[in-house]
Amino acid sequence: MATDKTALNLPKENPEAEDFLPILGTDYIELYVGNAKQAAYYYMSAWGFQPLAYSGLETGLKDRASYVLKQDKIRLVLTSPLKSGGDINRHIEAHGDGVKVIALWVDDARKSYSETVSRGAVSYMEPKVIKDVEGEVVLSGIQTYGETVHTFVERKNYKGAFMPGYRRWDPFYKAPDVGLKYIDHIVGNVGWNEMNKWCKFYAHVMGFAQLVSFDDKDISTEYTALMSKVMSNGNGRIKFPINEPASGRKKSQIEEFINFYNGSGVQHIALATDNIIETVGSLKARGVEFLTIPPSYYENVLDRVGKIDEDLAPLSELGILIDRDDEGYLLQIFTKPILDRPTMFIEIIQRKGAKSFGKGNFKALFEAIEREQESRGTL
Template sequence: MATDTTSQQLEKIVPEAEDFLPLLGTDYVELYVGNAKQAAHYYQSAWGFQPVAYAGLETGVKDRVSYVLQQDKIRLVLTSPLQSGGEINQHIDAHGDGVKVVALWVDDATKSYQETTKRGAKSYMEPKTVSDENGSVTLSGIHTYGETLHIFVERKNYKGVFMPGFKPWNPDYKTEEVGLKYIDHMVGNVGWNEMNKWCEFYAKVMGFAQLISFDDDDISTEYTALMSKVMSNGNGRIKFPINEPAEGRKKSQIEEYIDFYNGAGVQHIALATDNIIETVTQLKNRGVEFLYVPENYYDDVLDRVGKIDEDLAPLKELGILIDRDEEGYLLQLFTKPVLDRPTMFFEIIQRKGAQSFGKGNFKALFEAIEREQEMRGTL
């Protein structure tokens, strides 16, 4: 993980955020999965992630195995249980494969724990320091929505490959990266009337501020609707939109997610790129499936968003959506669910100045999701 100077780390771009932790970025995202070895192969082959580190029987871990993969600043940890019973199996049984930990990079994991728990966060793990010959990492953790956790990671005294307990993983098989840079935002789906509760949690417990909110007038189609608020930390590196269902004629994507995930959880991870045409082309060539956007979306899109740098033809061919705000425009595209349950998916996003989240695309996006729901028989 690249480090920055302190002045960069602490530069505040969201003035309303108290930012008392503060957070330096996303350290890693850990998924509990049924078969980490095969999941690792998928993220290497299809997504261009590079092998970094491994923990399991060979490193003295008896109950689980974890593979660490990285692409630029995005780090994934894929963890599977090695024995029956236990909390990892229970999590997979309840939710299927899914995000368990959103780990946050901090300067001081002890202070982060103290600041959040004294404001009402439920403790998951008191501060502990783990060490090996490469130094030490201090970890602490709190609960957030559903069974999701935030682990605070303080790694300024560590020079090893990931953290103590892991060894370098350097297989013969490696793939080319696809141009993914960092996590732009991570979206949580929560139950009916829970959005404000969790937005207040991020404001009060973690010092975030609300960037933007969308109601069911903004995010609705003929059939379904949802409501969403976007919470951000002070330096803008951590952005968590929180979605809840809204009343509609049919079952929304949020309700479908909660039904199949059995509760609240991470719905999608938005990955940033500097060249969305190149990135999406490579992902499609490697078998990643994206939502279908009808060709008529492009008939008047430039009337709505104005001049853009890219040719429209490749955007139309790939189904990439375009939206503009006061600060610029953005390009975005959403995968189909990457798991058997219709739960987690990814967004690919390229920002050309825009700091928003594609409000102008919501209707086209939701109609695309509804087409998928209809095929699944869950609309």
């Protein structure tokens, strides 16, 4: 994936961001999981990811195995421990399967490290160079909320499939993709009164700026509420909504997440598509379960959002939500938790000009989540 593109020639979409790193995009997301081989099969079969690279005993790695999957610009790394003890086992014991690393693709991993650490970030990985016959990759990293970390990846001098230490992985079985294109945003859940702390972290330490904020009047139902702010880098390729609980009559989805995850962490990953009807139809046919939206939602939705290009019937049949802002409209849908613990889920989103996050859908969405919480006995 060597390229001569740099972040400096990308247009700036968030003028308030200092953007001193700067960042080209999301490089990969790494999940620590109990069984990486089986998890890889799930993401391939159900989600249409393609095999890319592998690292483990066969590549000289003795303590873990990692499978790298790709779909268009999205890369997932699934990592499991090979022995008892150690940090990966401890992470899985505490959190279940979950996101450990949000890796950011940068021009200069050394500069990214020095800029962030000098502003108060806690070091996770000092800059290091890894090499093989395909070239070299420079890595560094910092800690963020909970046990989540950001790794800075500089790969302009590398031509291999993923990075040194991995070999190409080309198994016989490959499921067709489902049209997923890139990571639109990654949502973090943090504890009570921690949202502003982490928003300040992204502003001061990483040069991000706030795009939008939602309070408990925006995101609430009869029973639960939460607060959220969206932080973004300058070119808009990295968007991190940060959620915290707000007081309500019953336990919110954020509280449920924190209780089962045992702390702050990544709640959901939003994956973009150019045709949400085809993508969601394919995912449902492969067994992916989505939140159920009542038919009454669609009775007056077009009165609220206006004319759209798609027919309403398939959107209603699939349970896809619609919202509009000043720039256009968006279509979105949310899976049920994809793990046994009610923690991480996936959002599918198609933007037709809109740059917002579906504020008009919050009530319908959160009521759907509450119905699932009630069935689990955690509301």
